[in-house]
Amino acid sequence: MIKLYNTYTNKLEVFKPINGKEVKMYNCGPTVYSYAHIGNFSSYLMADLLRRYLEYSGYKVKQVKNITDVGHLVADADDGEDKMEKAAREQKKDPYVIARFYEKVYIEDENKMNILEPFIRPRATEHINEMIHMIEVLMKKGYAYETEDGIYFDITKFKDYGKLSGNTLDKLHIGARVEINDKKKHPYDFALWKKLVFNNKYHIMKWDSPWGEGFPGWHIECSAMARKYLGDRIDIHTGGEDNIFPHHECEIAQSEAYSSKKYVNFWIHKRWFFVEGKKMSKSLGNIYTIKDIEDMGYSALDLRYLLLSAHYRAKLNFTKKGLTDAKNNRKKLLTLINELESITKKDTNLDIIKTMVKLAKKRFIESMDNDLNTSAALAVVFDLAKKINKFLKENTIGIEGANLVLSLIKEFNSIFGVLDLNKAHIPANIILLAEERKQSKINKDFKQSDDIRAQILKEGYELRDKPNNEYDIYPVL
């Protein structure tokens, strides 16, 4: 029984899909006007974890993750410049070229982070017709109106506006400055379609519409694409906590006004984190990309581990030390796996190990069922690791027990995805060096032995001695 915290009700709720074991999930994806940063990835990572865990729990997940390549305005819902156009102007390039470039890097980064490929990654610019269709219906139903610069959604017509964020109409009035310089009926009415007039006269990305040439508002793309691939009603919609208002609030308004059905059952939002105790911001220069993390000497999987080590609704403090811890933890598990895989002896303790593995699995599932409590789940894994290491030390675990533990760790990894379990291929020259060192050791030439070990480390491999001059070779993570 999986329980998830639903932002819509502010409660922990038992998850139940609309349709049997089928889960329809929509993730708010990136706006590809620049490199995605670790904050963006933490949100996609949460979605990936949720998808993996749902699949592990027997659900079939249809995951849609959009690519926003137009229409995301830099200021509020209907003012300011389009992010894509701004980047294009600044970099003096075609906005499409920019969008495709950053999209490519973004997908490469997701692969590095072991984020699974969704069912589809629809692009906003390729779904303009679907958006226009929705806007037309909203016009017909009286939820939208036309002004000289665009089509707007009339929030006073949608009674549930504000239900997600708490920013209901009466609350929005408090202290609200009334916009008199535009033709909107209510200051919080948001753009569905923008015409090529005034500031937007020279917008490069533009399409024909019943209201003349123009481009879509930011919010409508998600409603239109979610509807196209998942239907009017979806089970789970995710995003960063900053998306709650206005983006998701507006999505609900558009989609429910259009279909007259409940749009989303579960709204799941990823909490932001700090970087070294501070808010991640351009002015502080602490916005990291995957490349930055790699340049610091860590892998995307170290980052993945760190971001998953805290609960998704808790505020993590992202630090360099945290990355080091993550790396060490991953190493610890890989070492254990390696040791277990080299066991050949028969079991003497099988019953105890069976019980331990069974209990660990039960606790692991209980933790994850409880709103994806990853910290608790990791604790279960390390608790087991500690106990098994003790058996290894005492040489009281055999091949059957080892396999039980291994398969549980692999199950765990199918959800967390933090370990690369493909046996690393150790190059021949490294093995040669290791053998050479073994001889030096036997000859008690420790100077040479240490030199060779340093040489191997320099080439990216770690040599660990075992009894009788035997050794293990580990790739440096």
Place this chain on the structure above:
RNA sequence: GGCGACAUGGCCAAGCGGUAAGGCAGUGGUUUGCAAAACCAUUAUUCGCCGGUUCAAAUCCGGCUGUCGCCUCCA
């Protein structure tokens, strides 16, 4: 001003009414030619503060404080 979230050891982080998980770092020890890995021991009488409920509260209730996000305000 509005809505919401969070506050646990040096750091990260569990805990969901029964007397503080786990990881990292530190210290001492075992092992090792030396390392690394692993193991053993050790590190919160205490969970932001103040009240209340209870035989029993980090856990429930009320109030306060702090931090953060969004909105607003201000520019």
